[in-house]
Amino acid sequence: MAKRIKGVQERIQQCAMEEFLRKGYIDASLRTIATNAETATGSIYTRFKDKEGLFDSLVIDVYHKLTKYFAHGETQFFENEVHGNFDSMKKFSNEMLEKILDLIYEYPKEFKLLISCSTGTKYENIIDELVGYEVASTKRFLEVIGNKRYLAGDISDELLHIISNSYFNGFFEIIRHDMPEEQGRKYIIDFGNFYGSGFMYFMNP
Amino acid sequence: MAKRIKGVQERIQQCAMEEFLRKGYIDASLRTIATNAETATGSIYTRFKDKEGLFDSLVIDVYHKLTKYFAHGETQFFENEVHGNFDSMKKFSNEMLEKILDLIYEYPKEFKLLISCSTGTKYENIIDELVGYEVASTKRFLEVIGNKRYLAGDISDELLHIISNSYFNGFFEIIRHDMPEEQGRKYIIDFGNFYGSGFMYFMNP
Amino acid sequence: MAKRIKGVQERIQQCAMEEFLRKGYIDASLRTIATNAETATGSIYTRFKDKEGLFDSLVIDVYHKLTKYFAHGETQFFENEVHGNFDSMKKFSNEMLEKILDLIYEYPKEFKLLISCSTGTKYENIIDELVGYEVASTKRFLEVIGNKRYLAGDISDELLHIISNSYFNGFFEIIRHDMPEEQGRKYIIDFGNFYGSGFMYFMNP
Amino acid sequence: MAKRIKGVQERIQQCAMEEFLRKGYIDASLRTIATNAETATGSIYTRFKDKEGLFDSLVIDVYHKLTKYFAHGETQFFENEVHGNFDSMKKFSNEMLEKILDLIYEYPKEFKLLISCSTGTKYENIIDELVGYEVASTKRFLEVIGNKRYLAGDISDELLHIISNSYFNGFFEIIRHDMPEEQGRKYIIDFGNFYGSGFMYFMNP
DNA sequence: GATGAATGAGCCTTCATTCAT
């Protein structure tokens, strides 16, 4: 009975994408996915090990690309010689933002999966993870530029955490609301300005 | 038998609170709740209609109090004569913040339910709802004070939406991370300042 | 839809008995049991928690009765004053045998379950368990009567274990082969004599 | 691709041995075996027909050697002229025992498979089969030596069956408990003596 | 001969909900 069906893997992934996007990870049904993909439920296990493996296969590349930016971003920034002020930081920050936006609009569905449909998977706290990177990076930056409030111990980790979390949640709204690329990029610029203003004036009152 | 046990309803609610907090709405089991409350699963249906009704009973009062602040807050503000500038807005805003913080620390569990454990219920998008109120309020305010950027059509609804969403997500971090009252209030003040700075300088560059 | 059906529990147990006897624990299917009992698979879980719980419900009483004989048997024997020789032991042993045979022929199916169909359950090593009791009892007996070979260290635990195991396996053949009561009792007497002979002459060569 | 890997068959058998020993026939997984053997599951079917065929390939030689002893043993014994008494029988019996022990300790894993891991295969009743041979042999012997109890019809087939079964179960304890060779041989001698004592005194009271 | 993806029936189990008592 075992037929060699071409494109089964692709069909499964495509249908899984639809199902996860529509219902979220927990409520998604492998049976439904298999039925829609016109294959047997067992095939999913052959190809992807299990439910989480299937979800993983859809997002892992994008996840790695995304986190690589954050993990390596910091390093790159501080290796750069001209970084001792808000402007250079802003420039660097904008470049990075650009790259992330490129990624988002290259893989919008994968991002939606990660941001909005990952409850129940190991990605469900992805924003917290990004916040972790960002806070570390921010602290190092404040140190390097010798920010007074920060050096005076006036800025706690928790506050930076909240601020950063707030930022990412705002940022990923363009995903949550399926904002078209042009519009999304525009608003992210504005949002970045808003945010940068707040940060600068808050740190240097 | 029909034992008339005093406080059955309360026991159910108490145990439901624990279960929902521990597992979230979807993964919570009515059987477990009934067992812990030493009652029958059927009782839950008699008293609360169904699973969502039970969840509802735990959060509805707080939910109404919370949304009332937002729904009526605006009205109150604009009925007030002296509101035509950032400062009066800030003052009003801070008072409202105070009230919400009071509410949060009076009903911390209920808030956690609403913010962190409501996936699968009609409350799962509560932040978006608050954002809706806030954006409407903000727009009216910007109009009233005659903000130039806004009047020039430079500030879109979507941007305000993102900004507001970002704010609430940051704000509710104190709930997500079970921040103790004193600490929480402190960070909210800082966060509000950060945010207010951003807003002011972004709107009046 | 929930009907109050009388005798469901009994029907489930009856059909489970048949299924477990026919296929053994592992290969038995709860679906089949439920279908035969004309009920829903869920009912099994309502009543018996799970598959092992269902099996358990069928054998636990008999299991306890059986092990009680062994656990308490020893105590009773050694509390008895006249026990210092092979004859009193034989008499006691025969009385106990009688009781076990009574139990077997009162609950033949339950014994078959325990002896022949319990692979996969916690009862799968029941014979080893009985052997454990028996060996302990035998050692104490040999000590009390001052058997020379035993006191000389000539009889190892392993040997007693093997002998005892051999005994029980022979004994339970009447269950494995569904021997009718009259016949079974007769053969057990003979088998006991055979065994007793071996034991006596082996211990006192 | 069809790589011609030398020893695939051997690797499959080796890994199957491990898997069957660890999990028993029923719970063993062909996928696991194939994976460990670094081959495809299909290869198992090509070479061994199916799961039972694979198990069979591991034990069939030893099984045949073992049963040959029993099937031919009898013939040999009765062809021998000097056999008309317990002593010659004992001598013959001991020689045969020796050969079986040699076999066991030459193929310990195969024996464990047959005795402890064969539930679900056609070998699961191997002890009963051996018992069959043994009982036939014993009966003929009792007839030849003119044992009175037997000739008087005092000794039924069922009793001989039980006794024999008891013997084999005791005997194979050395396999069930992985007894090392030296120890095993020692206990089998003791056990044989125990058993022989019982038999002799029971038949000639 | 080797491959290993596909099969699809089957497994045990969980759950919110219903309703006769």
Added chain:
DNA sequence: TATGAATGAAGGCTCATTCAT
């Protein structure tokens, strides 16, 4: 009103086996 057994669909997952390549 309270009970809690019964429901039955649905869940994720495993497996021996087949067969096109």
